[in-house]
Amino acid sequence: MAVRDWEIYDIFTLAEKTEASVSEEIPRTKGTLFLSTKQVAQRSGLDGFRTSGAMKALFPRTEEVQAILINTSGGLTGGDQLDIEACAGTNSALSLTTQAAERAYRAQSGVARVTTNLRVQSGAELNWLPQELILFQGAALQRSLAIRLEEDARVLMIEPVVFGRTAMGETITELSFRDRVSITRAGRPVYRDGLDMTGDATAQLARRAVAQGAKAMASLVYIAPDAEAHLPVLRQMLNDTSGVSLKSADLLVGRLLASDSFELRKMLLPILDRLSSDRLPTSWRL
Template sequence: MDGMTGTGVRATARIVARDDGRGGTALPVLAGGGPLAVRRTRAGGTAARVMLVGAMGGPLGGDRFEVRAEVQRGARLEVGSAAATIALPGQAEGEAHYDVRLRVADGGELCWLPEPLISAAGSDLRVRTLVELEAAARLVLREEQVLGRVGERPGRLGSRLTLRIAGRTVLDQELACGPGAPGGWDGPAVLAGHRAVGQLVVARPEFRADPPEARPLGDAAALTPLAGPAVLVTALAADGLRLRRVLDEALTLLG
């Protein structure tokens, strides 16, 4: 349930996409409230397109946000956001949480392409993304994180991304940055002084027979095949604009 608690705001958004039987995609569930408003927008072809709209600031300290999206068999869903998400310090004590849960059935397709997450000075946010795909599902997922606004140090940011295909975990990675994170997070073995970090996950059934080859993508990005029919692109950049350019080029390369 959405609402205000003694330790921050709790908010949930839910999206369910299903084949409408007429060559398009219906949205029988499209619900959000408070800081997690959801809006259907015009889309071409057979896909439904949804925007996450930040109706309030945050997440702030103590807030707990959750977004759940389910794509049923034969449906196609594209999800973006109207603006960047900015993690900010708040009056409530404790870290903030932002959880994303995505499920895609066989024959379904999800493009999850939100704007970046910006970790502002003094914030403390934990982001958890769990993606569960059936064997013949299709996915494009982009995550971008920018450490601090212009001219400021970042807050504390912990993020974890888990991908399961047909019940098998093929990716489970975690990164912690900012004050209080394990030492060396900004050193040459991790971010190497870069202020923007991102990843692109692409899953397609055809990758099972013909997976893309591992390769570097410039000086600070790489494409890595995963154990399932999916690939991971990881990238570092000096800022969010350069990071987006790298990830867009990687998606074009994958076709």
């Protein structure tokens, strides 16, 4: 039996609609995590904890509360959303790290978003120590980190970023990356940082005023009464393309640049060991 033209048209129209519908319904990673600590008999203990979706956490047996954050999806791509919230309660200590490097892969459509909000109450200490974020060709990521401290709280923050894997010969000629960091103490801003990089990241990083060809970088912030005492020692640990400064008697900030993730990590490990009083999470050494 002959097939009429309008029947052929309907068949193709139905196929196009089905393809579009499938595309719109592609599962995306969603994950949330909330964690808080409190002082328990001169030690720190969990006060609250809940997760959903792709966000999970492991808790090694340590003197303080140490949480290893895990994105079970294995990476980030367009449309993904992770939300992290944590609070170090009064006179408690909390360290947050990741199981391994986070990866931002090519986005077919949309943008991946990661939002982190941290609070550090009076007399508390918080270490924000994620391992490297690795950006792959075609990644599209918007990330924000906000830390709110009380007047006498302490914080150690590191944010390492790697632009492609040098050992694999990767170059990043297509990228959309927006990063924001904000730290306030008693409601006053003490540190703000931002990075917007779109297009050919390799070419931009090659510029002398940007990174002089470095493919890995990290932002470092340490707020504690002994910050000034660490300054001369930390300067001896840095390479020629990194720097650290004292913004006030208890506020130390640094920017580290390295040729690749291996060189960055070699520089970071002794620095973080020192600033964390040799309490750097074990996952950093695996």
